[in-house]
Amino acid sequence: MSVIVSGSTTFEVEVEVLIIGGGACGLTAALAAKDAGSEPLVLERWASCSGSSSMSLGALCAAGSSEQKLNDIDDDAEVFFADIMHRTGGTADPVIARTVAENSGPALDWLANRHNVVFELDLGWRPAFGHTRQRLHAVAERTGQDMMARLLNACEHAQIDIMTEAQVTDLFATPEGLITGVRVKRPDGSLEEIGCKAMVLATSGFGGNRDMITRHIPDMQDARYFGWEANQGDGIRWGQALGAAVADMDAYQGLGLLAEPQGLDVNPKLLIEGGFQINSQGVRFSHELDDVSGQGARVIRQPGGFGWVIYDQRIHEIATTFPQYQALMALNAAKTAATAEDLARLMAIEPGPFAQTLAAVQALQQGGGIDEFGRRFEAPSLSAPYFALKVTGALFHTQGGLEIDATARVKRGDGSLLANLFAGGGAARGISGKGPSGYLPGAGLCSAVSLGFVAGQSAAKLAKA
Ligand SMILES: Cc1cc2nc3c(=O)[nH]c(=O)nc-3n(C[C@H](O)[C@H](O)[C@H](O)COP(=O)(O)OP(=O)(O)OC[C@H]3O[C@@H](n4cnc5c(N)ncnc54)[C@H](O)[C@@H]3O)c2cc1C
Incomplete structure (x- = not known):
């Protein structure tokens, strides 16, 4: 994986806008580039356009x-x-935060009106974890897989060329940093070279690259990576080889809600609706709603590296509409019992401390109180039958990456811009600041779609100039 610097490279095939990576960012960038009058080509390493977007x-x-x-x-x-x-x-x-915030709503409206990819406002998501307004949107089926199917369908309708099983191994650039094309490796080992006028890096972050995680996020080097394995930080490393600046490389989205051992993510709504988390000693260890991402490391720090989500029949009924929860129920993942003591036995933990913990939460919910961690509980109070799901913490995806300007153009360390290189989604610096705690729910896909929207338009404009 390298950047090949060459004064004169000629390509048999050349496209206007080359997009590397076929996740939500890459497909949105392709639609935006096409609408802006250019002919994009998407190169995707995998056999299908999935990425972490489809796991979300x-x-x-x-x-x-x-x-x-x-x-x-x-x-x-x-x-x-x-x-x-x-x-x-x-x-x-x-600059990035403003660019994402300003383009997020317009990008969704454009996807709905122009491409029939409709994101509905999810009214079940109350403002939480740092959002002060109801702003979580999702496609009707409420899964990343269906969102990707709809984006892919829109690309097909728009007659956008997508080449799968096309791993980009090298970039070609002039000594001045102008990108001229790529080298692509096919499954049979053959190599192809494709030229371009402008490029969008939509290769996501570096969660699948152990060396980079160890270097930039040592706290999570031993954590389970529950993201897209092909996200090896390729775009970030090409950018760096071309002199681009990177920032917030220690930022990541973790989650303390990965069902154990099923490996399915549990929707945070179980907590928002009044559920709570305990460790194997039956006691709570955190404000479950103050840091959705940092909760991953907190769960990993508990004895045995796991915890339990406790909730009740009312929350269970709300959750039965979520596809991932349905899958968990089909796998008999939840324990349920009529009393705290019986539920504790099913979890193989001491009944006494757990019964005390549950009673304390119920008292707070009945009285509208704030607990020792600063969490304010509200009615209704949890009532029997009770439910428990075993969970662990995991690293979902990284949030640091290439510095970009308001047009998604990649910046060098000295603030100057690379001539024709754009980045979005997990390949670009995100909106989460440093570490795990700045992550707002929905920010990963928001950056992918909003910056894909901007990058696609910018790259098309440049390619057409
Ligand atoms: C389990 C899970 C749940 C999540 N839930 C949410 C959620 O509900 N809301 C939210 O906002 N975020 C969520 N996220 C994060 C979100 O999925 C990502 O932030 C987002 O999908 C990033 O989009 P992307 O297009 O940048 O990257 P991806 O969707 O990961 O796409 C990158 C693509 O680039 C390809 N690629 C990489 N290198 C190369 C190469 N050299 N050549 C060719 N192709 C290459 C990869 O194969 C991949 O398909 C979740 C993540 C995970 C793992």
């Missing part, structure tokens, strides 16, 4: 969308921007 819950935050207006939600780019800066303690890049 498909929940995407966006502000100022028509869906929010229809539902009388008072939100706009300014409020979203303020939430990002507040959540990250001011460490998010304000």
Whole structure:
């Protein structure tokens, strides 16, 4: 994997906009580039366009969308921007945060109106984890797989060329840093070279690259990676080889809600609706709603590296509409019992401490109190029968990456811009600031779609100039 610097490379095939990576960012960039009048080509390493986008819950935050207006939600780019800066303690890049916030609603409206990819406002997601407004959107089926199927369908309708099983191994560039093309490896080992006028890096982050995780996020080097294995940080490393700046490389999305041993992610709504987490000693260890991403490392730090999500029949019924939860139920993942003591026995933990913990939470819910971790509980109180799901913490995807400007063009360390290189989604610096705690729910897909929308238009404009 390298950047081949050459003064004169000629290609038999040349396209206007070359997009590397066929996840949500790459497909959105392709649609935007096509709408802007250019002919894009998407190169995807895998046999299908999936990526971590297809593994996701498909929940995407966006502000100022028509869906929010229809539902009388008072939100706009300014409020979203303020939430990002507040959540990250001011460490998010304000230019990227503003670009994402301003383009998030328009990108969803454009996908719906122009490409029939409709993201509905998820009214079940109350403002939480740093969002002050209801702004989580998802396609009707509420899965990342269905979101990707809809994006792919839109690309087919738009007659966009997508080459799968096409792993980009090298970039060609002039000594001045102008990208001229790529080398692609096919499954039979053969190599092809394709030229381009502009390029979008949509290769996501580096969660699948153990060396990079050890270097940049040592706290998670032993954690389970529950993301797309092909995301090896290729785009970030090509950018760096070309002199691009990177930032927030220690930022990541973790989650303390990976069902163990089923390996399916549990929807945070179980907690938002009044559920809580305990460890194997039957006691709570955190404010479950203050840091959706940092909760991953907190769960891993518990004895045995796991915990339990505790909830009740009412929350179970809400959750039965979520596809991942349905899959967990089909696997008999949840334990359920009529009393705290019986549930404790099913979890193989001491009944006494767990019964005390549950009673304390119920008292807080009945009285509307705040606990020792600062979590405010509200009615209704949990009531029998009770449920428990065993979970562990995991690294889902990384949030640091290439520095870009408001047109998604990649920046060098000295602030100058690479001539024709754009980046979005997990390949670009995200909106989560540093570490795990700045992550807002839905921010990963929001960056993928919003920056794909911007990068595709910018690359097309440049290629046409
Ligand atoms: C389990 C899970 C749940 C999640 N849930 C949510 C959620 O509900 N909401 C949310 O906002 N975010 C969620 N995320 C994060 C979200 O999925 C990512 O932030 C987002 O999908 C990134 O999109 P992307 O297009 O940049 O990358 P991806 O979707 O990962 O696409 C990158 C693509 O590039 C390809 N690629 C990489 N290198 C090369 C190469 N050299 N040549 C050719 N192709 C290459 C890969 O194969 C991949 O298909 C979740 C992540 C995981 C793992």
